[in-house]
Amino acid sequence: MIVINFSHPITEAQRAEVANITGKPVDRVIHVPCQIDNALPLADQVRKLAEAAGLDPSEWQGAPILVNPPGLTFAATALIAEIHGRCGYFPPLIRLRPVAGSVPHAFEVAEIVNLQAIRESARTCRQGAA
Numbered sequence: 001m002i003v004i005n006f007s008h009p010i011t012e013a014q015r016a017e018v019a020n021i022t023g024k025p026v027d028r029v030i031h032v033p034c035q036i037d038n039a040l041p042l043a044d045q046v047r048k049l050a051e052a053a054g055l056d057p058s059e060w061q062g063a064p065i066l067v068n069p070p071g072l073t074f075a076a077t078a079l080i081a082e083i084h085g086r087c088g089y090f091p092p093l094i095r096l097r098p099v100a101g102s103v104p105h106a107f108e109v110a111e112i113v114n115l116q117a118i119r120e121s122a123r124t125c126r127q128g129a130a
Helices: 012-022 042-052 057-062 073-087 115-126
Strands: 002-005 028-031 065-068 093-098 107-113
Touching: 012 093, 012 107, 042 073, 057 073, 065 073
Parallel strands: 002 028, 002 065, 065 093
Antiparallel strands: 093 107
């Protein structure tokens, strides 16, 4: 499995948690630094972020990909749309949460969010709509 990380570096412990939750080994972590310039159009910036992952079209469409999105909500949202266009589906996300009482501050994997399943479930809410 390929983890594309657009956030803080993934620790070995987080990598092990992802493997434990998914039941699949993490073969590669691609770290893509994410800095957004508010003076520039967002779409161009997220396209460049996706390109910086260095995946070819066959990897985008065929490799098992897991995304750790950037923390900036509008960048994360636009980036997921960009990745959906490249993959043909919504990629699953890593959701991190702070470890309660940790000093120094630490994060653990809270869950793997299956965005595609959320989308498919939400489609049932469209029934009866005009």
